[in-house]
Amino acid sequence: MAEIAPEEAEQASTDLEKRIVEAFDVFDHGGSKTVDVREVGTIxxxxxxxxxxxxxxxxxIQxxxxxxSGSVQLERFLPVVLSLVQENKYPPASPEKILQAFQTLDPSGKGSxxxxxxxxxxxxxxxxxxxFSKEELDEMLAVAVNSETGAMVYEDFINLLMVS
Known part of the structure; x- marks a missing residue:
């Protein structure tokens, strides 16, 4: 396995920092490098x-x-989140695991x-x-449910998740 050169590792870290700052900035409505704590999960x-x-x-808490109280400064947020993302601390489930979960909910094997x-x-x-909260459910159903059938074709939804 090839080792990553120090300058490549530094560039990857810099790119990740930029992504974190950009995500943070979306919710920094006042341009003050501060967001509401309720936005942390979304970010x-x-x-x-x-x-x-x-x-x-x-x-x-960190x-x-x-x-x-109730706000988060970018200077405190950035190092914590940088570390979490670099460590892959909260990875998403694999497509196979998601499919398995939906199949458990579909014992008849209809695919929806x-x-x-x-x-x-x-x-x-x-x-x-x-x-799920009502808002999370509404957001998911808005993109997951086929408007013609009123059902979720879960393989289509999984494919949508993997593209985003």
């Missing part, structure tokens, strides 16, 4: 991380501005799941899985 997910809500709360059933499964607290 992490935009960077390809898939933390749980509990993970996000732990990260917020990055929240102690003087201005009704909106009603999907909504119930994703918002109930059973199974040790973190339930």
């Amino acid at each position: 992490l997910r935009a960077l390809g991380c898939c933390p749980t809500e509990a993970d996000i709360q732990e990260i917020i 990055v929240e501005d102690q003087e201005t 799941i009704t909106t009603e059933y999907l909504s119930k499964v994703l918002t109930d607290e059973g199974g040790g899985v973190e339930p």
Whole structure:
């Protein structure tokens, strides 16, 4: 396996820092290098991380501005998130794992799941899985459900996830 030259590693780190700053800036509405703590999870997910809500709360504890509660300064956020992303701390599930999960919800093997059933499964607290909020469910259904059939063809949705 070829070793990465120091300048290549530094460039990769610089590129990642730029991506983190760009994602942060999307939510920095005042241009003050500050975001609301409620945006931390969204920023992490935009960077390809898939933390749980509990993970996000732990990260917020590390990055929240102690003087201005409820806000996060870029200078505190950047090193923490840079480290998390470099360590691949919260990787997304593989397409195979996602497919397996959907197939579990589709015991008849139709290849699709009704909106009603999907909504119930994703918002109930059973199974040790973190339930979706109403907003998260609405966002997912907006892109996942076939408007003609009113059902989610989960292989199409997985392909959509892998492209984004």
